[in-house]
Amino acid sequence: MTSPHQHNQQVATIFRSMAERLAAQRANPYRVRAYRKAADTIEALEEDIADVVARKALEDIEGVGRDLADKIEEFLKTGTIQAYEVLRTPLPDAVKAWTQLPGLSESLVAYLYTRLHITTLNDLERLVRSHMLRTVPGFSGSEERLLEAILASQQQSHVRKAEEAP
Structure with a gap:
């Protein structure tokens, strides 16, 4: 069983990792910042992110737009985020x-x-x-x-x- 806020920590960790990998690839700095800001905000939430999803209120969270909301929902449904898995794939x-x-x-x-x-x-x-x-x-x-x-x-x-x- 997951502890309250464990989802928040997991999503925040993934978003931070995505930000680091995107920064290493010289992705748009605004995109990198968006992942970092969302990670900080989600980690600081007093409510489990799964409860926020259940209320359909993800986009009410500061720094979480449709794209990041979709990724959070994907994580809660599947346990992973496809875009993250692609970023984690090592270079040949x-x-x-x-x-x-x-x-x-x-x-x-x-x-x-x-x-x-x-x-x-x-x-x-x-x-x-x-x-x-x-x-x-x-x-x-x-x-x-x-x-x-x-x-x-x-x-x-x-x-x-x-x-x-x-």
Whole structure:
């Protein structure tokens, strides 16, 4: 059996985690702030959030709009929030390895993968060649050095595949 306010704590914890993950992906700062504010407000409630849902009064809570209300209801029905599960999904190892390339931090790689849907080295190469990477906040490296590193990495990958072939 859940204790009173346990739901509040669970929802607040999830919203804080979502805020941190969104911030790492350089999501809209207003969205990040909305999750943090809602987490603080829900945690401070004197009433269990499930009771607020039963009264259909979620949107009366300061900082909780329709989107967050839907997520709270989803959590109470299913025990999880799909958007949170998506955010928690780790980057594939091949994508995580991009942090070894010059000018690419872990948060920038996460942003490129999750927000811009750059999923392969070929995608990354196209982005660099288009000179659009320089418009992405947080990239301060040399596009030329990055392109050289991408091409070298692709070459190593082709060599490994050729060696593995029968």
